[in-house]
Amino acid sequence: MRPPVPFGQYVPIESPVHRLESRAKMGLIVGYTALLFGSDGFEGLIVGALLAALAIAISRVPWRLPLRGLRAIAFLLAFTLLAHALRWNPATVTLIRIGPLGIDPDGLATGSFFALRIVLLVVGTSLLTLTTSPVQLTDGLERIMHPLELLRVPVGELAMMMTIALRFIPTTAEEAEKVIVAQSSRGARFDEGGLFTRARAYIPVLVPLFVNLFRRADELATAMEARCYRGGAGRTRLHESRMRAMDWATMLAGMSFMFAAALVL
């Protein structure tokens, strides 16, 4: 039995990357994305890979965590690689040939380039959620979207919704795990039979999960009303997170380096 997944995989440890303000990290991610997509050769990707590796090393997050996200996109990667590499009746000299199908070096190189770009994007951005708590993350997003309030976008409400949703995801995951374990200790089998049998096997998990979730949501709404929550307007924060000189410096230096690299490479 695996322990519950801490959602967003936030790893609560101390490091310079953890201490960096969430908005600064988001700025760096923007620069990083620009570097990956702005450069049109492997050089840009190599610089990106080095930067990501450096950031992971500084963050003291175990290496396998940022890499874990790749499992989910393994199919996408394989597809990207093959879509570029496979040629029907290639005229050029081919690496491998199976019947009319062949793989040619140029296609393989292009495929690798696009696949590596996705890998780096996933690994780099997952470092944001690995080193930033969900609350800091929504807080940062709310601040960034703040100007939209002028256009009457309910930024406060949106942020509150996001905070609550994020708050509920780990609880729900934990609860699902609990109910699955409880029902399997009553002999339920989740990994046998065809698709239909398996889907049916989850009814004893889904029903209590929804019942409990609605009950909890209802309690939360009541509790929020009892404490006079009336939308986001005029809400203040207990821990006002600020961009310090160090955050500005890191963000601006990192962003300008990556934008420059994107243009040059």
Place this chain on the structure above:
Amino acid sequence: MALTFANVSYTYSEGLPYAQRALKDVSCEVERGDLAVILGPTGSGKSTLLRVAAGLLAPEVGTVLIDGEPVQGGATARAGGVGLVFQSPETQLFAETVLDDIAFGPRNQGLSEESARQHAVQALETVGLDPSQFAERSPFGLSGGEARRVALAGVLAMSPRYLLLDEPTAGLDGSGRRDLAAALAAARMHSGVIVVTHDAEEFLPHADLALVLSAGDCTFSGPADELIQRPAALADAGIRPPAVLETMIRAQALGASFRNLTLDPQDAAALLVAAREARA
């Protein structure tokens, strides 16, 4: 015939920076027909111990044997080896009717629909709920105590040789507690029972065996009466002794001396009077 724990250790999130050692080298043996109570404050590893005992978590070190066989999660449950009643089990009810919910386990054991229902009716009776009143009700409209007993019946219906319960009385009111205690007394006729709790008052008086957990360490393991004679083992782990025992300990601090300590109010009263006469 026993449920045996040999040198069991368990660590959550092994290898990660936030790894958490929840059990360290715990050993114990519970015979069928015994009531074992595992005491420990919140976070001491009680729930982890039960999950390991039921084979839902594999111990990192050590072995768990059920009547000599290694425990194997769902398979052991289906074979009637262990039944685990989780903390707040009423949150796991799902079926349309109470009877249908209780019959879920027996059905998974491969019983025919008819005998699954028979087992379910019997289990309802064991937990003190009248089948003619409760069988066809929705499990979502029950009181807290009733729902808890229905969940218990869902496990009892599988006739486990060892019944494991996690904080079975938490969140119940006085009458809910009494009804549940009666249901457990009935269940004890057929199974070895292991109860995990932070509340010594409830189960220590009826226990044969006691185990004290403190931050994953087993600091006491032995006959319940031995624990009663050594209440410091409770206090050291941060567990409040039962009221009668606490009264005697305070009398000792005031100079009374007792041959032995007890949880029985009548015996305690007699001992207090005797101690007073001895001083006079």
